[in-house]
Amino acid sequence: DAKTTQPPSMDCAEGRAANLPCNHSTISGNEYVYWYRQIHSQGPQYIIHGLKNNETNEMASLIITEDRKSSTLILPHATLRDTAVYYCIVRVADTGGFKTIFGAGTRLFVKA
Amino acid sequence: NAGVTQTPKFQVLKTGQSMTLQCAQDMNHEYMSWYRQDPGMGLRLIHYSVGAGITDQGEVPNGYNVSRSTTEDFPLRLLSAAPSQTSVYFCASRRQTYGYTFGSGTRLTVV
Numbered sequence: 630d631a632k633t634t635q636p637p638s639m640d641c642a643e644g645r646a647a648n649l650p651c652n653h654s655t656i657s658g659n660e661y662v663y664w665y666r667q668i669h670s671q672g673p674q675y676i677i678h679g680l681k682n683n684e685t686n687e688m689a690s691l692i693i694t695e696d697r698k699s700s701t702l703i704l705p706h707a708t709l710r711d712t713a714v715y716y717c718i719v720r721v722a723d724t725g726g727f728k729t730i731f732g733a734g735t736r737l738f739v740k741a
Numbered sequence: 742n743a744g745v746t747q748t749p750k751f752q753v754l755k756t757g758q759s760m761t762l763q764c765a766q767d768m769n770h771e772y773m774s775w776y777r778q779d780p781g782m783g784l785r786l787i788h789y790s791v792g793a794g795i796t797d798q799g800e801v802p803n804g805y806n807v808s809r810s811t812t813e814d815f816p817l818r819l820l821s822a823a824p825s826q827t828s829v830y831f832c833a834s835r836r837q838t839y840g841y842t843f844g845s846g847t848r849l850t851v852v
Contacts, residue, residue, distance in 0.1 A: 663840055665841070670829065671845070672831050672833075672843030672846055673831070675842065678838070678839075716783075728789050728797070729774065729841060730799075731776070731783050731784040732783060
């Protein structure tokens with residue numbers, strides 16, 4: 630089972646910041662938090678990842694709480710093209726390495 | 742770089758037929774995975790590999806085989822296709838702790 634909990638859907642007005650929450654209360658000390666998104670039926674797209682520090686790239690910012698039990702993905706100025714399913718993933722350790730399990734994600738609707 | 746290339750893009754099979762979905766990456770990534778996505782659902786992990794010669798099962802491995810003889814290629818074999826295997830199949834690769842790069846998918850219909 631996925632180790633994260635996300636709201637099933639969210640709305641955001643175009644041009645405003647979209648803040649997508651994720652709970653991962655059982656995260657281990659060496660597990661990273663990853664965010665992907667999937668637009669319609671395309672292959673998922675990697676957005677950002679982090680261990681314990683906040684991270685920022687050209688797509689988004691990732692804020693991880695100090696206890697690492699939750700995080701927030703921030704799209705600073707959402708556009709209609711950001712409408713997608715957003716997946717928060719904690720990489721799960723396995724005997725052969727680390728496998729990436731996707732949950733249900735959050736369906737973000739950006740509205741004009 | 743071409744990234745992750747999946748072939749074919751579309752395929753229709755009859756029940757009981759076998760086939761191989763191809764996946765190739767040119768980024769020298771160690772890790773590769775196969776996922777399936779049924780209509781309106783999330784992605785489920787079928788098999789994954791942490792390097793050439795090493796594979797392991799994911800969440801839904803039954804009915805599928807994989808091998809990893811080279812770093813670049815990670816084919817997925819359907820042994821005897823069933824209608825329940827109608828899905829979109831995504832292959833992905835990554836390097837160490839980085840995020841996955843996904844292919845554009847193979848849309849498979851089993852009739």
